[in-house]
């Protein structure tokens with residue numbers, strides 16, 4: 001995985017690095033110093049360092065990171081503060097050095113900074129981005145209740161986006177299924193004012209910059225990015241209704257079923273058993289590579305994550321009513337997935353369908369506070385306005401009944417749009 005900032009690094013200063021961190025270093029910190037610099041020497045330097053748990057190595061002003069797939073004791077607020085004040089080559093290569101370098105350019109020269117994280121699925125991009133946010137939340141100097149509240153929100157956006165946008169795939173048990181663009185704004189003193197996350201569907205804004213246009217990055221860009229995220233697994237959009245064998249739907253569905261208390265489940269008209277929902281083919285959370293999650297049973301893990309998601313929703317500013325509304329939408333998607341269509345014949349000989357378990361539909365309408373005939377009509381028929389040449393103004397509405405398989409597709413599209 002590679003990181004880079006546009007400007008390169010700060011020069012050395014006379015301050016000595018903390019001996020504790022540097023003494024155990026091995027290999028070349030910066031691969032450009034290798035002689036000869038070849039693919040072979042580059043890889044063996046990474047391997048040499050990796051064996052000693054030095055997962056970060058520079059190559060010029062790019063940071064290379066190798067995923068250790070286990071927790072390393074190399075991230076702390078104290079270390080983040082050390083990297084904030086030192087130049088990148090004074091301390092061993094680290095993601096905090098990239099964040100620190102970008103931060104100093106931003107604060108000292110008032111120039112916008114961008115950190116690009118790239119790598120294949122499971123290489124640690126989400127983790128790296130989380131560490132950059134952790135750096136900003138831990139190492140920026142200002143104090144005060146307003147700033148603390150923004151820092152708290154920053155710490156919670158990761159878990160929240162993971163719950164709604166990540167899923168277990170064959171490569172990564174916490175794979176991000178949406179491209180994200182995280183924009184953090186700072187004041188002239190270098191303290192965070194707020195953050196702005198844009199992805200395909202979810203625009204989440206925290207902090208004081210609520211007058212920013214939430215769509216500045218445009219959904220088309222993200223959609224295009226998503227379409228190109230070809231790693232063999234299902235596209236994010238279709239995952240809600242179909243998952244590849246061995247993969248899961250988005251975490252929030254399992255978290256809600258397993259983690260909600262009886263009262264909430266009742267309110268959401270849900271049953272705890274994940275097997276009851278046709279959109280949740282694979283319910284087990286197999287531990288492929290999750291160093292930060294303790295070895296718990298899959299159910300316990302989803303349960304713990306649900307508490308974390310709920311807390312994150314509260315922390316970023318959702319009211320209890322809004323949180324309930326979010327869960328109602330999640331529940332509606334699950335329940336819509338269970339709606340079954342039976343083929344029927346229309347009077348004109350065309351194929352139509354009826355809903356066999358309309359109680360599910362009634363409950364969905366109850367959750368979404370909508371009229372059931374409207375929902376039923378929307379998923380079992382197609383309405384088209386066509387211009388009527390004989391009418392002076394306006395057009396004629398043509399309603400066509402959908403077949404059972406068309407209605408299923410229509411239901412799935414609705415679920416994808418809701419999620």
Ligand SMILES: Nc1ncnc2c1ncn2[C@@H]1O[C@H](COP(=O)(O)OP(=O)(O)OP(=O)(O)O)[C@@H](O)[C@H]1O
Pocket residue numbers: 055067068069070071072119120121122123124125126127128172174175176177289290291292
């Ligand atoms: N530096 C690290 N230290 C410890 N574990 C890590 C580190 N980087 C990544 N991991 C772990 O490896 C797994 C995969 O990482 P992550 O989800 O960040 O990959 P990704 O590149 O974002 O994948 P995707 O593109 O599928 O979303 C996660 O369980 C994560 O916790």
